[in-house]
Amino acid sequence: MSDKITRRKFAAWLAASLLASPAAATAPLRSLRPKPRPAPQPFAALRSALSTPSISGKRGCAVCDLAQGGLIENHRGEDTFAPASVTKAITALYALDTLGTDFRFNTTLATAGRVKDGVLTGDLILQGDGDPTLTTDALGKLAKALAKTGLKTITGRFLYATGTYKEIYQIDPQQPAHVGYNPALSGLNLNNNRVFFEWKLKNGRYQTWLEARGLNHRPTVSGVKLVIEKRGAPVFKYSARSDYEEWNVARSALGKTGGRWLPVRRPAAHTAEVLRSLLKTQGVALPKAEAANMPAAQTVLANCQSDPLPEIIKDMMKYSTNITAEMLGLAATRASGGTIGQLEASARHMTRWAKARLDMQNSLFIDHSGLGAASRVTPNDMVGALQKALLIWPEFPQLMKKIKPRDARGNIDRTSGALILAKTGTLHYVSALAGYVTEGVGRPYAFAIFCQDLEQRQKLLASARETSRNARYWNRRAKQVQQNVLRKWSQQL
Structure with a gap:
């Protein structure tokens, strides 16, 4: 035996x-x-x-x-x-x-105002709870759920709040700046806090794309810019501008075509802007997102929950x-x-x-x-x-x-x-x-x-x-x- x-x-x-x-x-x-x-x-x-x-x-x-x-x-x-x-x-x-x-993480769209005839009188608030698994596709479902309420526009602001979580620039400062496994951390995270950078050489010039890429959605990113420069090392350089992030890439390292993930260092603002883009495709018009503290009283309009x-x-x-x-x-x-x-x-x-x-x-x-x-x-x-x-x-x-x-x-x-x-x-x-x-x-x-x-x-x-x-x-x-x-x-x- x-x-x-x-x-x-x-x-x-x-x-x-x-x-x-x-x-x-x-x-x-x-x-x-x-x-x-x-x-x-x-x-x-x-x-x-x-x-x-x-x-x-x-x-x-x-x-x-x-x-x-x-x-x-x-x-x-x-x-x-x-x-x-x-x-x-x-x-x-x-x-x-x-x-x-x-336990589950929750990401919600809420308001302290009221919705009538497709108009929200008041602010719309994207509230994060630290979900590290939130993806563009999940955010797309959140946008679709909000659109189903009949909301078309708002009279107030579009706000995003990260609750008790403070934004952390990176996990380990000893790692290279451009690696996707060393992301920022926030109460609002998206796609592991990375954007997909794709390039293609055509007629001697590079076409580039920066996307919050998912399986079903590929919205273009507005809060991250890209500059290709004729220079040597380092291949990637990062700069935080007043209202956007910038990646500077050495042209000599690109080749004819390719793609890779790059970190996002302002994940909360990035998540809010991606949601704004997805809501636009659902017929919901919102102003540019602004940071805010978590308001006291809110009515939840749509919710996205993580796995257990x-x-x-x-x-x-x-x-x-x-x-x-x-x-x-x-x-x-x-x-x-x-x-x-x-x-x-x-x-x-x-x-x-x-x-x-x-x-x-x-x-x-x-x-x-x-x-x-x-x-x-x-x-x-x-x-x-x-x-x-x-x-x-x-x-x-x-x-x-x-x-x-x-x-x-x-x-x-x-x-x-x-x-x-x-x-x-x-x-x-x-x-x-x-x-x-x-x-x-x-x-x-x-x-x-x-x-x-x-x-x-x-x-x-x-x-x-x-x-x-x-x-x-x-x-x-x-x-x-x-x-x-x-x-x-x-x-x-």
């Missing part, structure tokens, strides 16, 4: 571990921290797996038994590492624990969207009474939560996405948090991304039955992997594997990060190290 664990067996083990003691339902999560067994004997193969292939810097890992709760082995388990996007797993738990699984929190988290885990992680973290901090004016303050609040609820005593977060390289976690803290995650939300492993096991050559291992559900994390010269193996092994386990060379990362200029072959080579080899360690554990546990 096989000793491999199936999903049904794992669920039974988990239920038994949660219900075995009458105190389990009320005991604090901290009391369940996996404790190292007396003088655990490491597998002889672990050091070999961690050192193959060879990479610079340091590596650390830990693995714990999900059925019995014990730390099986570790290497540099109390050393601190940059977690990169593995941070998102902690942010997801922070949001689930603080906001609840029924677990669905948002699942997409975040799959696509590793930084804006989603940051807005979930800010929303959780706001709900628990913390300060959300700056990312670092909100991240400190999450750090305190992680110490109290997950017993992560030696970890520190500076943001909610892991984009900043100054956050630190230990392998032991991480596997302990993953075990206690099952008490916060038993289905948490199912929100993580399925990782395909690989053989010693780096090819997909089709003979392995191991089900790896994990979060990856990648920065230049930083690679992390943490999660669960719940099927196809003798006993299910939680794991964390970190590799980093912060000295090499510090030497790498921000402008060179997009093109560094050495960094990409290092990161590929670090991922091979992680797969080697997982393969050894899955074979021997």
Whole structure:
């Protein structure tokens, strides 16, 4: 008879571990921290797996038994590492624990006036609640819903309000200015706070388009301008003008045709202007949008609601969207009474939560996405948090991304039955992997594997990060190290 664990067996083990003691339902999560067994004997193969292939810097890992709760082995388990996007797993738990699984973001069109015969007497207010998943297509549905009320014009102003969220210019100032994964943050966000820049060379001149591109709508952007200049590096330069944003692009870098996403640094104003354009196609005429504080009394005319929190988290885990992680973290901090004016303050609040609820005593977060390289976690803290995650939300492993096991050559291992559900994390010269193996092994386990060379990362200029072959080579080899360690554990546990 096989000793491999199936999903049904794992669920039974988990239920038994949660219900075995009458105190389990009320005991604090901290009391369940996996404790190292007396003088655990490491597998002889672990050091070999961690050192193959060879990479610079340091590596650390830990693995714990999900059925019995014990730390099986570790290497540099109390050393601190940059977690990169593995941070998102902690942010997801922070949001689930603080906001609840029924939480949704809401974006509304409201008024303190009244609508009669197609005319709104008063102001129309676009109110944001921080939804990081809002798209142009969703905004198009909001515009259509407003048009169905019969509204054609307004006598007052078109206002936009971001509630208690202050606009944050970018997640990490150490990143290149033009990368779409380092967006601004606001109470109103659209398309991950990016615009699509497309170009085509025709008769020696460039045709360009800047669009808030969706699947069903492609409105031209009015609040972002583009200038093509004959010059060398840098390829992209950003300027914030008084009433618009400007991207300056080096002509020599464009080629004949192409397209890419560029960040928007004034997302609230941008979202309002895109909505104004979409409403125009619905026959609703509005004046230029203006910023405003949230008014006290309003009547909601149309509403756009996000997916439930677990669905948002699942997409975040799959696509590793930084804006989603940051807005979930800010929303959780706001709900628990913390300060959300700056990312670092909100991240400190999450750090305190992680110490109290997950017993992560030696970890520190500076943001909610892991984009900043100054956050630190230990392998032991991480596997302990993953075990206690099952008490916060038993289905948490199912929100993580399925990782395909690989053989010693780096090819997909089709003979392995191991089900790896994990979060990856990648920065230049930083690679992390943490999660669960719940099927196809003798006993299910939680794991964390970190590799980093912060000295090499510090030497790498921000402008060179997009093109560094050495960094990409290092990161590929670090991922091979992680797969080697997982393969050894899955074979021997």
